[in-house]
Amino acid sequence: MTQSLLLGNVGEVKNGExxxxxxxxxxPHFDNLALIKTFSKTLIGRCMNPExxxxxxxxxxxxxxxxxxxxxxxxxxxxxxxxFDFEKEEDMEGVLKLHPFHFDYWMLSLARWQPKKSLLYPSxxxxxxxxxxxxxxx
Numbered sequence: 001m002t003q004s005l006l007l008g009n010v011g012e013v014k015n016g017e018x019x020x021x022x023x024x025x026x027x028p029h030f031d032n033l034a035l036i037k038t039f040s041k042t043l044i045g046r047c048m049n050p051e052x053x054x055x056x057x058x059x060x061x062x063x064x065x066x067x068x069x070x071x072x073x074x075x076x077x078x079x080x081x082x083x084f085d086f087e088k089e090e091d092m093e094g095v096l097k098l099h100p101f102h103f104d105y106w107m108l109s110l111a112r113w114q115p116k117k118s119l120l121y122p123s124x125x126x127x128x129x130x131x132x133x134x135x136x137x138x
Contacts, residue, residue: 032115041086042113043095049106050080058082058103066095083113099126 047053059074059082066072073085086092092112101108 039113043084045082045110047080
């Protein structure tokens with residue numbers, strides 16, 4: 001038995017395809033500005049090696065390193081991602097200035113929350129490289 005027989009009469013067949021009447025669904029307007037504002041003081045992070053970086057230890061230790069234990073709430077988002085919600089914008093900006101970020105000898109990506117993002121977000125890591133140029137004979 002085919003799926004079209006299970007669905008019942010779906011319309012006439014043209015060139016091997018059935019035509020089905022489309023149902024219109026109306027969705028009421030949703031103003032998400034207030035929701036976006038609640039995440040304005042949120043940082044999203046991603047472990048670069050989630051198998052080695054234990055999330056149970058990462059979240060409390062980062063807040064201790066930042067000296068914001070009572071001012072920030074960390075949440076495990078799964079799949080090696082996490083978020084921190086800050087009380088004050090200044091605290092969040094102060095943390096962002098501390099880059100690069102690492103935990104258990106592996107890098108972390110940490111970025112400000114955005115309403116529209118790619119699936120790889122956050123994936124950028126800022127770090128400094130110092131190159132020493134040595135001249136002379138070896």
